[in-house]
Amino acid sequence: MEDLEHVTKSDVRVNDVDLGIEIMSSDESIVNISSDNESVKSIDFNNTDIRQKLSSSHLQTMYLLAVLLLLYRDVSSADVVVGRKGNSTVLQCGEDLGDEIITGxxxxxxxxxxxxxxxxxxxLxxxxxxxxxxxxxxxxLTNITLTIQNTQISDGGNYTCEMSHAEGTFFTTTILQxxxxxxxxxxxxxxxxxxxxxxxxxxxxxxxxIPHSDYINTSEIKDLDDTWTVISTYKSDGDNVTCLVSHPTFVNGWSQSIVLSGRTHYFWRIIALIIFSCLVIGLFLYCRYKSKAIPM
Structure with a gap:
């Protein structure tokens, strides 16, 4: 069995430039595995002529390179679409080809x-x-458009589309959040x-x-629809307390303050009680003094 004379790797660049791997045998026959944002060309590893030119170790290497290449394509070319729970979400399988006939x-x-x-x-x-x-x-599914009605949290994930027409098969990967x-x-x-x-x-x-307290207890509960309920309790001696809530759906966040006026009223009640007690004691002492001052 004839071994490969050399194995070369073509330019590897990111985003819109091809990532290719070139394998050349001694008789100058070339097998390419390449990927870009629109297509992937694969190799038939069961081809007899190719197997005659490649040793077992080279075949294993080519399998590995092909898998890594496809994984790279899925990650590098993936678009991220953000949907809202309860709304409709529309995903496109590549660009609109106009009047060109799509076979599948x-x-x-x-x-x-x-x-x-x-x-x-x-x-067909x-x-x-x-x-x-x-x-x-x-x-x-309508032509190249996939529409999701009443989108749910469980609809999130990886959506890979294969579109076939006269010029070949094109792949598009979309991550739905x-x-x-x-x-x-x-x-x-x-x-x-x-x-x-x-x-x-x-x-x-x-x-x-705000302000921070050592007596804050926060818990998270997962609901049946895959959403989360977060409950946070707060204890402090402060008079003005603010709760801050951050979430990707809040542009500027959410906040609300509450004045613990009950604590202030309690303070003044104590002051009033002290003053009243002093008045009662003073009146008692005054009356006692007056009674002793009157001669018998």
């Missing part, structure tokens, strides 16, 4: 909860339009502590307090 589109979907599904259609000359969808009914805005409130408990809540957010909201 396949969406391979891997959700954040590790579930996966497939949505595809094929425009003899059978017409064939649609296959084993995803949930909220997802509809779904956000849910929390409902926030600040209340006082019966024991005098403050409680700040951020309900139904995704990701979980972050709660902080």
């Amino acid at each position: 589109v396949i969406w391979k979907i891997h959700h954040i909860n590790n579930s996966s599904c497939l949505s595809s259609y094929a425009n 000359a003899k059978r017409g339009l064939q649609i296959n969808n084993n995803c949930n009914t909220r997802m509809t 779904v956000l849910a805005q929390p409902s926030v409130s600040l209340d006082r408990n019966s024991d005098g502590s403050l409680e700040c809540r951020a309900i139904g957010g995704f990701p979980a909201a972050e709660i902080s307090w």
Whole structure:
């Protein structure tokens, strides 16, 4: 079996320039594995002529390089789309080709909860339009557009699209991130502590307090719809306390202050009680003094 004379790696650049690997045998036959933002060309490792030129170790190396190349393509060319829980989300499989006939589109979907599904259609000359969808009914496929109605947190994940037409097959990878805005409130408990809540957010909201206290207790609870409820309780001797809530859906954050006026009233009650006690004692002593001063 003839070994490779040399293995060379072509220029490796990021973003819109090809990442290619060139393998050249001694008889100058070349096998290329390349990737860019639009396409991936693969190699048939079962080809007899290629196997005659490559040793087992070289075949294993080519397998590894091909896998790494495809992984690089998925990460480097991925677009990020941010959706909102409850709204409609639209994903595009590449650019609109106008009047050019698309023979097939396949969406391979891997959700954040590790579930996966497939949505595809094929425009066959003899059978017409064939649609296959084993995803949930909220997802509809129209030409190169995938629409998700009433988007949920569980819809987030990796969406890889393969679009076929006359010039070949093109790949597009989209990462869908779904956000849910929390409902926030600040209340006082019966024991005098403050409680700040951020309900139904995704990701979980972050709660902080001004001024800081050593008696802050924060907990996170995951709800059935994959959103998070964050509850933070606060105890302090301060008179003016502010709860701060940060979340990706808040442009400037959320904050609310509360004045612990009950503590101030309690202070003045003590002062009034002291003054009243002094008056009573003074009156008692005065009366006693007057009684002793009157002659018998």
